Amino acid sequence: MKIGHGTPTEKATTHAAAAAVAAAGGTYIDLNADASDEIRIEQEDLGNRNTVSEKALGLRKTDLYSEDGITGVKTDYSRPAPGSSTKFERAYKDAPPMIPHSVEGLLPITRENNQCLGCHLPEVAKSVGATPIPLSHFTNYRPDTVMKDGKVIKEGKVLGKDLGNTSDIKLAKAKKMKTLYEGRFNCSQCHAPQAKVKTDVANTFKPDYRGGVYKEHSSLADAMNEGVE
Helix, strand or coil, X not given: CCCCCCCCCHHHHHHHHHHHHCCCCCCEECCXXXXXXXXXXXXXXXXXXXXXXXXXXXXXXXXXXXXXXXXXXXXXXXXXXXXXXXXXXXXXXXXXCCECCCCCCCCXXXXXXXXXXXXXXXXXXXXXXXXXXXXXXXXXXXXXXXXXXXXXXXXXXXXXXXXXXXXXXXXXXXXXXXXXXXXXCCHHHCCCECCCCCCCCCCCCCCCCCCHHHHCCCCHXXXXXXXXX
8 A cells, every 4th residue: 555645636736736835824614604503493493383394394395296396406516726725613523624625636545546645744734734644643543453373362362252352442552653554544534525515404413622722623642542541
């Protein structure tokens, strides 16, 4: 697996150039602002109505017995180039930050090529104004597992004898690495671009950041063991 900077496409090269000259900004977009609007939540609350029509039950809010003229909402993922976009607030503390910039020419990530690393590796990120890959992505939190004499040994204990199953390991020994941990190589399994679309229903979820700073930044490596030890 290649852990280099990736092979840039023409579009990715354009993105990198934009990132290099972009001014650092301190503004973050709240993705839930419209979805969590109190007035909208009250208007959509079916529990405070005496009667509820079939039309109100559907996500489309249209006649459920007719498909005439019904089309889906076009999904728009267009965003500014990397380095020139505005970052998103996190949905909750330690949530994987969502991708605020265009991913055209950057996805899919393959075993041979991961262009995200070209800007987000710590040794590069500061110079181009990108968010650096955090310490947690350079750490292996999985139990040390080996085969010995036909037995599975996890964290020095025999599975099925000293250890019932992997979940019995309360806290595996974290192993810090000098390179990106391969389990974190596929960035898009947690980080995703966001569509410009109105949500079908209001969102009543209210995050508790325990401090405003966590809306923009937090360290999962420092909080990994909260509630475990």
